[in-house]
Amino acid sequence: MPLRCPTCGAGALRIDAAIELGSDARSDEVALQVVSCSTCGLEAVAVYEESRRGALDDESVNHAAFPSDAEALAEVRRVIRSCRRARNADCACAGHKRARAIVRTQTEPAGIDWAAPMPIAFVRR
Numbered sequence: 001m002p003l004r005c006p007t008c009g010a011g012a013l014r015i016d017a018a019i020e021l022g023s024d025a026r027s028d029e030v031a032l033q034v035v036s037c038s039t040c041g042l043e044a045v046a047v048y049e050e051s052r053r054g055a056l057d058d059e060s061v062n063h064a065a066f067p068s069d070a071e072a073l074a075e076v077r078r079v080i081r082s083c084r085r086a087r088n089a090d091c092a093c094a095g096h097k098r099a100r101a102i103v104r105t106q107t108e109p110a111g112i113d114w115a116a117p118m119p120i121a122f123v124r125r
Helices: 070-081 094-105
Strands: 013-022 029-037 043-051 060-067
Touching: 013 070, 013 094, 029 070, 029 094, 043 070, 070 094
Parallel strands: none
Antiparallel strands: 013 029, 029 043, 043 060
């Protein structure tokens, strides 16, 4: 199912790179991503969080892009590319450790506006 761009609304947002980080104190699944829109040219760092805690059929997803400058995007891409097993949430490599720190602290790298989340949603048909 396509993703809706949070800036232009087109169903043209894609995940260009991602590293799976497993669970944390809030979520059962967490991923650090780089997303882009082929319609408006948006490029941003994104965080996907999914929680299945609570009632049996209760599932909560928080997927947001954050305005990012070119240097921050390049750094996050380097972190993701540094692991050959980016889809393995149990990996303990330096790239996974750095990605976990980025998501956990949301204070770095400089150039990501963590205070301005832009919600990402599926295009409903």
